[in-house]
Every structure is written in structure tokens, then in C-alpha cells.
Amino acid sequence: MAMVATADKRDYYEVLGVDRTATQDQIKQAYRELAMTSHPDRNPAPDATDRFREIAEAYAVLCDPAKREQYDVAGHAGVSERWSTEDILRGFDFGDFFGGRFADVGGIFGDLFGGRSHRVPVKPHGADLHHELSLSVEEAAKGGERLISITRSDRCKTCAGSGAKPGTQPITCTECQGSGQKQQTRTEKAMRFVTITSCARCFGRGTFIESPCLSCHGSGLEFVPHQIRVQIPAGIDDGMMLRLVGQGQAAPPAGEPGNLLVRVLVKPHPFLKREGDDLYTTAAIDFASAALGSKIEVPCLGGEKVKVTIPPGTQSGTGLRLRGKGMPRLNARGKGDLYVVVDVRTPTDLTQRQRELLNELKFEMHKKAAVAPSVET
Template sequence: MVEDDYYQLLGVSRDVDASALKSAYRKQAMKFHPDRNPGDAVAEGKFKACAEAYEILKDPQKRAAYDRHGKAAFENGGGGRSGFNSAGGGDFSDIFDNIFSEFMGGGPRGRGRQQRSQAIRGGDLRFDMELSLEEAFTGTTKNIDIDVAATCDSCSGSGAAPDAVVETCGTCQGMGQVRVQQGMFVIERACPQCHGAGRVTSKVCDDCLGAGRLDKEKSLEVKIPAGVDDGTRIRLSGEGEAGARGGPAGDLYIFIHLIPHEVFRRQGTNLHVSVPVCFTDAALGGTIDVPSIDGERDELAIPAGTQSGREMRRRGRGMPGINGGGRGDLVVEIEVETPTRMSKRQKELLQEFRELEGETRSSPKSANFFSKIREQWDELTS
């Protein structure tokens, strides 16, 4: 759908000059470009309408005709859309080239096209590495083997045989791309003759068959710093796939996966460990040996009356920070263990303790809980 007034569509006044008109068109074209509004039919319609409006208003003769007669000046063969597809096509495609280069982060039109045709960056690779918690604590060095597209040694990545004659492609004049006009759009595609290389060779390399790259197995030594966590990503610059046509190599990303530990659970730089404590030590107090990730044993004092689920910290006994800053804590979670085997004498002592417990209220938490329950029952029954 085309708006009735071209000036309003581009957001300019009727006395706008050529520079401001071009700037306004670029702004609107980028706003409604299909790449920025995928699947939005309304935005696509406005994008086309803006292109049509700019094509008319940038031409002094067409603009004068539009100012006098409006769109009627270009109906019934008046030269509006026919001029859009012919004489004005080259200038219009220049604007599109600049817009596309801005979307892609490129520079000026000619330089951007030439760079795209000559060099292509290699693809990035991913490698998933499993580590034990101990390896993550100390840091380690791992040797890995990866399959990668590497530069062909025979042709040094050119794809041409040593005795081949390499010439500039006559179809695209070395640009690697050709322009194809479809309706009111000018589209750039890879040259069908040189496949984007910008040059043709009389004989391709026998080893890589003209690709300039070969699949090879590469061995790498990877240094893993102390303190890495599950999901840590390590980037090895230039260790990915080789670039095409002399382009730079991609990167290799190492993703760390920690193997679950039998004793410790990691949360950030802190380590958690559940330690069973016999109920007599929990009641009377005592000391226990606590394991540590560095292999040492720590003695931990258990206060009298310790409850199950209580957490006690050992400062600086956890994991190191990957960027320094010291170690986290070791969080000891107490699990009070009830005995399952008792002698007759032990049972007699516990029975005596239970008889005395009601008088001393040695378990206030349970006493308060059941007291509240009894109060609720009394309210319901009354």
C-alpha cells in the first residue's frame, strides 16, 4: 500500500532539499526494512512505499510533476514506475547498497563489496570438555584432538594448482557479486562464474579440489585455569576453521562441564557438604572431621544442642575465584543421625531419658509444635 502524500510518508516538508530528502529516506528505509521487521507485512509495505516516494521526489522533473498533479502524473504510462525500473535503477541501487552495508556493519559500498568477495572469515568451533571438581579446583592442562577445516598446504588456500593461470573473473569484474534487478529492487548475488571468489583459475588444486581447505585432525594443548565452573566458556582465538580466500581463521570455544562429585556440591565459589553426626554428639557437643576439596581434613566443633539441617561455615575453604579474589567457603550441613541398633542397656537409658524429658522440656521446638496443635484441636472441638 502506497501513502497518498509522498512528503508525509518520508516525514519532510515540501521545500526539502536533496540532501535532507536522502537522509530522511535512509532513516525511513532502515526503520521499515524487512530484515528489521521479519514477517511484518505492514512494515514491508511502508518500506516499498518509501522507496517509491524517494524515487519520484529525488528527480527534479518527476518531483515538479508530482507537485502539480500528484500521483496522477505517473498513471497511464506517465513514467513513474517505468523510470523506477530503468534510468533511475543505478542510483537507487547505490542507496540500497549503503543501507545494506550499514545493516551488516560494513563501510562504503565499493570497499565493502570488494572485501566480501575476497576474504571470508572461518567458522567458529565448539568443544565440550568434562572436568572433575578437583581439576577445576587446581586448574589443569588438557590435550584435545579436533576435526577442523584447515588451509590446504599444497595451494596455501588459493584453491589453484601451482601451474594454473589465475585471472580476474570477467562476469563480475573481480567483485565476486553480480546485481540482478527484480521489479523495483536491485539484489546482489554471488557470481555464478567464480562463486564469489572474484577470480577464475585454469586448473584447481588436486588436493583440495579448489576449495582452498581440507578437513584435518588438529591436536591442541588447552590450559584450564583454576576456579572454572560448569558452563564456563574458554575462547581460543584463531583455532577454529580456516578462512576462505585468505580470510582469518575462526575461534575455538571450550565449554566446561563439571562431573558431579560424590561428596561436594558447588554453588558459585562455595562448596556444600552434608556430614552425619550421631545424636549424642549433637545433643552433648563434640568434634568431627570434615573433608576438604584440597585433600586435607578440618576439625569442626559441634556445639551442644545442634539440630539437623544447621549450617556451619569454614571460611576460605571453598573454590578459588577464576579471576582471583580468594576462595569461597565450605558450608557444612549437619545431619543428625538416629541410631538403628541399640543394646538393651542403651534402650533402657533412652527410655529413662524419655520419661524425664517431659519434666525438663529438653526439646522445646517439638513441645511448642504439639502445644499449638492441641490448641487448634481444642478450638475445633469447642
Template sequence: MARDYYGILGVEQGADAAEIKRAYRRLARELHPDVNPDAAAQERFREVSAAYEVLTDPEKRRIVDLGGDPLDPRGGGGGAGGGDPFAGFGGFSDIMDAFFGGSAAGGRGRGPRSRVQPGADALIRMELTLEECASGVQRDLTVDTAVMCNQCQGSGCAEGTHPTACDTCGGSGEIQSVQRSFLGQVVTARPCPTCRGFGEVIPDPCRQCAGDGRVRSRRNVAVKIPAGVAEGMRVRLSGQGEVGAGGGPAGDLYVEVEEAPHEIFTRDGSDLHCTLPLPMTAAALGTTLPLTLLDGTVEEIGIDAGTQHGAVRTLRGKGMPRLRSTGRVDGYGDLLVHIEVAVPTKLDKEQTELLRELARLRGEEQPDLVGGSRNGHGLFSRLRDTWGGR
């Protein structure tokens, strides 16, 4: 069966060139041998590189879309119906080169790979209070990443020296081996072990970076967190990540938000919730209470007479900013105030007598849950009538 080159890169079949390139760069940063020396990762990197080469070649991609495999040595035009049987090798001349003196990788070696490699992304976490998440904040972060070596400017060479061609591979970055078969000789190529495929060696490495072209350094980076961020959101700082080997372009720095718990408010998306303890007498008689909001302003909360435990007052637009994908604020959520009626647990003699008198006036000295009260209706009967039961 033909290999799923789109699946190897993790893109859809209709992906454009830019999307394919982004997918390849993302995978290459994770799997490149300079970053991940694991054998399985290196094999996966070869698959990803082969898939990228195929999907960026219009003719090879056409073969893939027709159901074939352009790298299949049997021809690769499986679904093409009468296509070129040597399409996987780029033509009959490449077949002859592969069997009688060329490279097994399509008749042409890949040549030395660049010493300059893109850098990896970096991640740092930042804890913010709920107030800072609501208003946004700007901070200076101290990060420890690889930066370009200021002695060799990324070249890896000591001052006044330069890389030289590898004597083992002659600068090609590959070592070829020849095997004879009944068809002739088959030439295969592998990366040169001396120069690791670069085609050149550094005879006198920089003493500060040991030839890598980069060093670890601690530095300050200014980051601006927009209003409305939430737990787990990330702010990307382009080009502030790890500098690549050989002074390659730096990756990105991601700042991930960690939201600290608040002593009064809890968050649900762009809405805020809080609990307002209310004395039993205030719930019965009604009152007005001040509530300090997240931004420090004071809002007067009107409590109606007869407010019940568990009632919710909604203050529109007093919640968190709604953050759009563009980083702009698009309105505000609500603040939901949950009323918690507090029943007194300790009463003095006078307070007890007053409550007994209130109970007598309301006919509640001895609540009757089953039978009738003075008016012929028990508590369950009144609840049933209230909810429309029969």
C-alpha cells in the same frame, strides 16, 4: 523513515570505529554467503555490509546522526535542514552517472571481492570434575576443524597454476545490465554468476582441497583452564578455530566448561555446601569429626553439645577460588557444613531401656503438647516462651 544503521549492527550511536568493526566482523562470520547460503541470511548480510560502509564513512555517518539516510535516493539529508540534496549519491555527478551510464550503487561498482575470507569460530565442550574446576587443569584437546591446505597453501590452485580473470565479467566480479527509462539508461550491477563475484576463476583446482584452499583435519590443541571456572564459562583460544576460505585467517576456538556433579559437595558460585550426618548422641554430647575437603586436606569440625538438626557450620575460605575477569584468582569462597542429626531407627532391648530411663529423668516419657508437664509447662508452652510469645 531513515534506516537505523546503528541498530542493524547492534551498536550504540556513540560507538567508536573499533566497536563498529568488531560488530561487523561478528555478523559477517554468521551471515556471509560462503558460510550461510540461506536467502534471508544473504539479504541480512547485504544490510549489515551497507550499514558498515555508511558508519565507517565520516560524512555518511554525520548524515545518519542528523537523522538522514545517506543511501536514500531522495537525498538522505532529511534532518540536516538545508544539506546537500544529492548527499546520498556522493554528489550531483553520481546522480548523472547512475541515470546515464554509471552503476546504480552510487556510480561506482564495488569491484571483485576477495577470495580470502575470515574463518568461523569453533566451539568444543570439556567436562571437568569439581576438583579440576577448583585447581585448574591443562589438557590436550582433539579438535576437527578446517585448516589450510598444505598442497596449495590456501590458493586453491594446483601446483604451478594460477587463477585467471573471469571471461564473463572481465575480472570485475560484476555483471551490469542496462535498462532504459524516460531519463535515459539505468545501469545496475549484480555479482557475476561464473566467478561468484571474485573476478577470477581457478582453471585447475587443487586436487586435495578442490579449490577451497582448506581441508578438514583432526589435530591436538593444548588448553589451560584457570582455577575457579564454573559451568558454562568459556576459554578462548585465539586463532585456533576454522581457517577461512582461500586460506583466510582462522577464527577462534572456544572451550566451554561442563561441570560434573560431585558426590559430596554442591556449588553455589564460589561457595561450597555439604551435609554432615551426626548421630543423635553426638549432637547432644558434642564431639569432633574429621571432614575431608575438596583439595584432599582434612579439617576437624567441632560439634558443640546440644547442636540441633539443620545447624550450619561455616568454614571461611575453604570454598572455590573466585575467578576474576582477568583470569586471576581473587580470594576463596566459604564451605558451609549442614548438620543432619540422625535419629536411630533400630534399637536393641538395652538401648531402648537406656533411652526410656533418659526420658524418665528428663520428664519426657509422655510429651504433653497441650497441657502442662510436671513443671506446669507443655511443649507448645515452652516453644512459645522460647520465641518470646505471649
């Protein structure tokens, strides 16, 4: 099968000459026009076939909402990871715009479809499983092992994934002769339509089970609860994804299992805010302590308490750095820092005595301010 390296592929939107926000109708219109002019029957250019194939592939992806979304998110690689070229073009109504003129679908797409004689079977892949893991900031800082309970499909033990009753074998599907595909041609108003779909009898497998396995009813799968150990790296952050290769759904009989994708959600901390490897916390102090300086106790990660010196004359909003009291650096040595942001509070309910003292202070401060300029002159 001729596979084009995804790096060499042109952007599908560029191929069709449409905007990324184009509607399905606009995409269809663009394809229709391009397909008409570049169809090898009409266009004598030597690269017409390649060009036409490129257009058809771009259209086949963009006209399918699921494939288009995957392409928008992950590009060519995202599409080819999930669908083979065969999957992309299968079930796509090529004959639609050409009628009788476009009878030889196999001629143009022969190598994409693999052709019956030199068909290379694509190894089926099991679906990925998704799981969310909620952690506190402390747990994210510590890391370590976690057990995740999932129920996933495994290869059926009774039939080893074949789906056939032990002692029997799946037979080649008589409907599609083992190709897994069905090609239907119909003529309507002198237009010839060729539709290629997955074989409905064997669901595209190419084989058919006459006596199904009694444990899995022929699916080849059994659903089994699993406890899966996950190693959480210390310092993991909210939204990060852990990928456990081969722990997803099985794909019998010969396919590879999918992956288990664990998304980490770190719950907000009651008083610590994280930014990268650093943590931030706020310490409220009264203005006398801010002016005169003082020592306060600040709660850190994991309940630890650290004494912090507030230097005399500290302004509100000042950040005091505590080295190495932040989060462990993910996949690296050391830790981030903890910043204690000082919040100087203005008192609101003053006692009589406090009011007197403050009045005295105010008087002193104003006197000092009034005297100061006269010293200079």
C-alpha cells in the same frame, strides 16, 4: 563503505515497529507498509533515503531466521561480527514491492554495496569451532593444561590456500567480472524485480580457478588433526567459555582464521555442591552427638579429610564454615569456604537398651519441663 557504528544503530524491531515475538508475516507486513511511505521516490523528506535504508536493513536481518536469531542473542554487534552490511543486503529482493518505480537499486544502496568502482573487499573470516571440555570439580579447582584433539581446516600447504595448482593463478571470474555478485532484473506484470545474489560460478569469491590444486581440489583448505593446548584457569565454573583466538577454521586465501570456543562442563561431585567459590557438603550425625557435641571427620576437595567440632546443642541444618576449603577464586587470590551442613538423624531401629535409655531421658526431660514453671512462681 559507509559503516554505521553499531552503538548508534536503532533496534531493528523498533525500526519496523514490531514486537520481538512478531511472526515472519507480521514483519513482512510492517516492512511493506513502512517501505511504501518512506521510499525516497514518494517521500520528499531529506532523510528519506537514510530512513529507507534503515528499514530495509532491519527487514533484511529480521526476515532471515539465522540472522534474526543472531540479532536476538547478540544484538547489532552479533550481526555485524558475522555478516557485513553487504552480506546482509546481498540476495535480498529489494525490487519486490516497487516494481518499475524502484529500478535504481544501486542509487539507494550504492554505498552499502560499495559499488563496483569503490568496492572494499571484506576480509573473510573462518568459522568458529566449538568444543566441549568435561572436568571434575577437583580438576576445575586445580586448573592447568589440557590437550584438546580437533580436526580443523587449515590453509592447504600445496597451494598456500589459493586453490590453484602450483605455478598457476586464479583468474578473475568472467561471470561477475570479479565482483562476486550477480544482479538479475526481470519484469513481471509491469513490476520490475531486481535480485542480487552471490555469483554461482565463483561462489562470491570474484576469482575462478582453471586448474585446481590436486591436494585440496580447489578449496584452498585441508583438514588436519590438531592437538591444542588449553590453559584451564583454577576455579573455572560450569558453562564458562574459553576462547582461543585464531584456532578455528581457516579462510583462504587471505582471510583470518576463526576462533576455537571451548565450553567447560563441570561434572557434579558425589558429595560437594558448588555455589560461586563456596562448597557445601552435608554431614549426618545422631542426635546424641548433636546434643552433647562431638568431633567428626569431613571429606573435602581432593580427598582431604578435615576434623570438625560439632558444638553441644547443634541444630539440624546448621552450617559450619571451614575457611579457605572452597574453590580457588577465578582470576583472584584466595579460596572460598566449605560449609558443612549438619543433618541430625532421628534413630529408627532402636535396640532394647537404647529404648530404655531414651525412655529414661524422655522422663527426665518431661520432669524438668514440668518443674520449671513452678520455680518461677
